[in-house]
Amino acid sequence: MSVNKNILVTGGAGYIGSHACKALSKAGYHPITYDNLINGHDWAVRWGPLERGDILDRSRIDDVITKYQPSAIMHFAAFAYVGESVTDPGKYYRNNVVGSLNLLEAARDNSVSSFVFSSTCATYGVPDALPITEDTPQRPINPYGASKLMVERMLSDFGAAHGMRSIILRYFNAAGADPDTEIGETHEPETHLIPLVLDAATGRRSQVTVFGSDYNTPDGTCIRDYIHVSDLAEAHVRAIELLGTGAASRVFNIGTGRGYSVKEVIDTVSRISGKTVPVELGSRRTGDPAALVAEASRAQDELNWEARMPGLDQIVSTAWAWHQRGIAGIYSDRQKMLSGLRWTE
Numbered sequence: 384m385s386v387n388k389n390i391l392v393t394g395g396a397g398y399i400g401s402h403a404c405k406a407l408s409k410a411g412y413h414p415i416t417y418d419n420l421i422n423g424h425d426w427a428v429r430w431g432p433l434e435r436g437d438i439l440d441r442s443r444i445d446d447v448i449t450k451y452q453p454s455a456i457m458h459f460a461a462f463a464y465v466g467e468s469v470t471d472p473g474k475y476y477r478n479n480v481v482g483s484l485n486l487l488e489a490a491r492d493n494s495v496s497s498f499v500f501s502s503t504c505a506t507y508g509v510p511d512a513l514p515i516t517e518d519t520p521q522r523p524i525n526p527y528g529a530s531k532l533m534v535e536r537m538l539s540d541f542g543a544a545h546g547m548r549s550i551i552l553r554y555f556n557a558a559g560a561d562p563d564t565e566i567g568e569t570h571e572p573e574t575h576l577i578p579l580v581l582d583a584a585t586g587r588r589s590q591v592t593v594f595g596s597d598y599n600t601p602d603g604t605c606i607r608d609y610i611h612v613s614d615l616a617e618a619h620v621r622a623i624e625l626l627g628t629g630a631a632s633r634v635f636n637i638g639t640g641r642g643y644s645v646k647e648v649i650d651t652v653s654r655i656s657g658k659t660v661p662v663e664l665g666s667r668r669t670g671d672p673a674a675l676v677a678e679a680s681r682a683q684d685e686l687n688w689e690a691r692m693p694g695l696d697q698i699v700s701t702a703w704a705w706h707q708r709g710i711a712g713i714y715s716d717r718q719k720m721l722s723g724l725r726w727t728e
């Protein structure tokens with residue numbers, strides 16, 4: 384009997400989603416990207432078909448599910464700018480919550496009962512203690528984190544009512560790029576630390592502003608747990624495999640368990656690029672906790688997953704290689720690929 388390897392990947396044209404498609408393809412699955420291309424890039428869809436569509440469009444989701452009959456859904460499609468979620472919460476609740484509800488109902492009605500959801504450490508808010516375990520209370524402090532937490536709750540309720548099995552992955556700070564430099568981080572606008580520091584190193588931006596240097600941390604700057612995006616992608620493959628064994632729903636933190644400060648990130652970029660990074664010390668950014676570090680052992684024990692590139696050096700080197708490659712290289716690759724390849728559907 385042939386096993387159904389089709390996986391519907393919403394947001395598969397985005398930063399993390401595209402790395403997940405690559406990892407799925409390497410592991411023998413067939414990722415089908417469902418993406419409205421508002422923040423995603425068609426050039427990032429290289430490991431399976433692109434079905435352009437919005438998660439708010441229920442009939443389009445139904446059509447795509449009917450066409451491919453996926454065995455599971457991996458759901459990345461979301462708006463993810465924390466600051467924007469504060470100024471325009473409706474946009475976040477509509478897309479991230481209502482859109483996810485559409486998708487869940489479509490999955491239920493089409494008998495797709497396995498679901499992998501990209502959640503976030505932003506659902507924890509400001510933790511009372513570190514490291515953050517999966518049982519740390521979830522008290523999001525912005526609409527983005529709240530929208531993700533609502534989907535977690537819906538998944539649990541759909542599990543109880545309809546037998547939907549889900550794996551929820553709560554990411555810490557996704558960073559770095561595909562070591563083959565086929566894909567990488569390209570946000571517009573860019574708000575994430577590492578690409579901004581790389582821009583400052585290369586003169587694409589005049590400087591990087593450190594958001595607060597008076598935190599109660601060893602060097603005064605914020606500490607985050609940076610997880611390589613390819614490691615993060617691999618965790619999704621493990622999640623699909625675990626669901627494939629018939630396992631019950633589960634939640635996992637995906638981080639390394641090791642934190643780095645903003646200053647350490649800047650120093651690492653400077654060392655790896657060989658360039659001076661112009662830095663301005665600025666004020667704190669609203670809503671930034673001083674330190675967020677994962678307790679990542681549950682994923683190691685139960686998901687059989689471990690970060691293979693846990694160090695900041697590997698994260699920054701791959702991000703730097705991607706940054707140097709530039710957009711022109713990506714387009715030329717895409718043209719070559721389109722002229723030489725046909726998708727297997």
Ligand code: UDP
Binds near residue numbers: 577579591593607668
């Ligand atoms: N950060 C900074 N300057 C910037 C962007 C980010 O100092 O221009 C800091 C931010 O305060 C946080 C860390 O870098 O402590 C990572 O921020 P990012 O926006 O990349 O991810 P977040 O932790 O908000 O998900």
